[in-house]
Amino acid sequence: MYIRQDILDAVAAKKMPEDRTFGKAVLPAICVAQYKNGQWSEVELGFDRDHRLSGGSTAVQYAQSIFEGMKAYFVHQVTPQIFRPYDHAVRFRRSAERMCMPPVPREMFVYGVNLLSRLYADVIPREADGALYLRPSLYGTDYSLSIEPSESYQFTIHAAPTIPFSKDMKSVLIERRNSRSAVGGTGGVKAAGNYAAGFQSLTRARQLGCATSLWLDPLESKYIEELSLMNFFVVREGELHTPTLQNSFLPGITRQSLLTLAEDLGLRIAERRIDINELIKEIETGSVTEAFSCGTAAVVSPIRSLKEASGTEYVFSDEPGPITRTLRKQLLDIQEGRTADRFGWMQSV
């Protein structure tokens, strides 16, 4: 494919950014396509600054906007490889449908993430835990104050080289006051609106020394759903447990991959409703010994404790547990190309 010279120049001039804190060093060239009159344009490379949108667009005014988060790895591989791009494409389509937006064809989505990963191959951190974080998004661009779905849309893919979050053990705030998603709301898809709605809880969590919040079900505020940006697992008497999927929280691709891996490793697994108050008792009696969060950004991240808003703390353990460590290692071994990809998850770009 032909790539504009100014984009090649910008990419060539691009040094590995200094600040590789998650998501901060967004690269200037993006993939972009436009939807107008019922049709998608080709995916092109462009500069973010040339594809800005109005504050009066349906994206900004009504949050008609969705995104995905995925990673291209280039550690032990000979070319960059993306983790489960087709599964992200499928979830992107489901998100688009929920928000009344035209789906982005799967091939177009995968073509875009491949193109950008190839373009930026030289700035993908090749150390362990490094990756190119890819952020496909789709949003309404109609400039109209009447509150209804847009007729025009923009599909963009932004990218940022990244090394993961710190590996310190985290505490998590039990969010007993607010729910993240209504029944029949948008919690089951990656809608923009789900995220800023959680900032208030994030602020409260940080004030209590917690990294994030644990959300409970919208009807009884009793059953665990997920963390603000990650899914949730615990280990009880050697068995791996995670909440059964509900349409009020996100079906994580990392979550699903870990269930597959765990089964393959011969671990006993259970998807079930997890009552927060029972879980607290089980932490106290010592039958639950490990907990971790999982998602594209942090992969697998051990949780030290749960905290109530009152400050009361329930500690799982002070060190990452054996099952947490095994699952993290096994998944990263596949993602970073140290072991065979026996599930067909990695796609070369």
Next chain:
Amino acid sequence: MYIRQDILDAVAAKKMPEDRTFGKAVLPAICVAQYKNGQWSEVELGFDRDHRLSGGSTAVQYAQSIFEGMKAYFVHQVTPQIFRPYDHAVRFRRSAERMCMPPVPREMFVYGVNLLSRLYADVIPREADGALYLRPSLYGTDYSLSIEPSESYQFTIHAAPTIPFSKDMKSVLIERRNSRSAVGGTGGVKAAGNYAAGFQSLTRARQLGCATSLWLDPLESKYIEELSLMNFFVVREGELHTPTLQNSFLPGITRQSLLTLAEDLGLRIAERRIDINELIKEIETGSVTEAFSCGTAAVVSPIRSLKEASGTEYVFSDEPGPITRTLRKQLLDIQEGRTADRFGWMQSV
């Protein structure tokens, strides 16, 4: 105040737009201010095209974005007058706080809507039911893929001359499947994320010949909350009823004004929980005879019937009822300057 010549030229060249369907003819000049390093800039006039934002901003990616909708009237008045600008400023502040955004000072907010209304005085439709619709909004402009509140923000005010929705009697779909807001969610403020989340229901409503959806409470799907863009009233045995405010739906300024007006007119009023199934029985027995929606855009709009997704229809009445008509007329008389503003609601710009 000094106004740039190119803006004055653009405004002078501006004919009354042909298409005054609600919200479609957005005017090119806007008010704009920037928040950076913990401080607000002055409010200026500018062109929308010069203040675009990145698709990678927290506004677009995470829906860190709020808005207000308000109107400047210029019918029988000698200068344009805005309806309850300070009350909109207060709600805007509450919305900003919920979404972890810096509040826009009340004086700045009111200065902005006044400035724009003066600038566009000549294109405000001076016929009955005409107005300048004003759309203040506030959104995060940081370009970052890390999911947390922005550090920089933009405050804009867009405007569109408008004549109200058609006055046909509307049918409304009873939304029994989805909830609009979670408990502790963002339903009580004007967050962008509340709106696109309702597009799916709007699509279903239209397929059934309905104009909008009626939302029920998030816990039991039983008590009426509001319509997608408006509050809800019924008349039962001559008494005016509306749902008691909950933090899951918007405290409408029109709703509050109508309660004040009704009390002043000596009507009996009740704010109470309204059970949808009891309401249906009361429609069928004939004790509930009128229903209407209210909000800035449509003012007071009679509702002909409620419909179930199955198609079953419950008809209030085929003609706007007497209390609906009285309240609509009384409110518009104040807004359009035909009667004395005995509540101090109108502010000259």
